[in-house]
Amino acid sequence: MAREIGDVILDLQNISLRFGGVKALTDISFDVREHEIRAIIGPNGAGKSSMLNVINGVYHPQEGTIVFRGQERREMEPHMAASQGIARTFQNIALFKGMTVLDNIMTGRNLMMKTNFLHHAMFWGPAQREEIEHRKKVEEVIDFLEIQNIRKTPVGRLPYGLQKRVELARALAAEPSLLLLDEPMAGMNVEEKQDMCRFVLDVNDQFGTTIVLIEHDMGVVMDISDRVVVLDYGKKIGDGPPDEVKNDPKVIEAYLGTSH
DSSP states (O other): OOSOOOSEEEEEEEEEEEETTEEEEEEEEEEEETTOEEEEEOSTTSSHHHHHHHHTTSSOOSEEEEEETTEEESOOOHHHHHHTTEEEOOSSOOOOTTSBHHHHHHGGGGGGOOSOHHHHHHTOTHHHHHHHHHHHHHHHHHHHTTOGGGTTSBGGGSOHHHHHHHHHHHHHHTOOSEEEEESTTTTOOHHHHHHHHHHHHHHHHHSOOEEEEEOSOHHHHHHHOSEEEEEETTEEEEEEOHHHHHTOHHHIIIIIOTTO
C-alpha cells in the first residue's frame, strides 16, 4: 500500500471489564497506529465486541486506561468519542429501516451541524446553506461506495449486503480519523465480501483513515490487516503481523484449530 503507518494514536493499557461476576476482558493492552488496519480476532465470546465498546465509550472498564491522541482517560463517553473522530459500525445492523439511504447517511453528519432546530424546521438561511454543504459531503460518500442507484430507497427494502454498505457510509459521513468495524462482512456472500474488502482498503488508503476491524474470515484478516491482536476468553493471547500471528501455536490451538 502507498500509505505510511504513523505513530500510535490509540493506546489501551491493562483494560479489564466485568459484568457482575463475569470477566469480559482481563488485563488487555495493545495499541493502534495511525493509518493502519488493526484486526481483532478470536472465537465467539472472546471479548472482541466488548473491546470496541470500551474504545468508543459504550462500556466503561473497571481497570485500565485509554490514551487517544495523547489524552489519557479511564473511560470514554460515546459523544466524546464521536466528537473526537471515532466512528463505529455494529455487528447487528443499526439503521433506520423506514428512512431512505440518503437520510440514513445524513444522520452521520449530525454532530457537525451548528444551526439550531428552529432554523432546520424552517429550512431557511444558515440552515439551508448548512444542509446543502452536508448533502455535498454525503453525495461524495455515496459515490465513493457506489450506491448512487439506491440513494432514495428505504433501507428496509435493501438486501443485507447493501445495508452493511449503507452503515459503512453513515460512519464515513462523520469523516472519522478512527473507524471501528464490527464484523463488516458477516453474513455476506463471496462477491459482497470482495466488494467490502475493496472499500475498507480504499477508505484506509485514500482517506488515510485508521481502522480497527473485527472479522471472523481469516482469509480477509490475513489479506488486509497490518497487525492482528488475538483474544480468547477475554485475554490477549497473540499480537503482531498477520504471518506471525497465524503461526503462533497458542493462536492455532485457540482459534484456527490444531488441524491447521
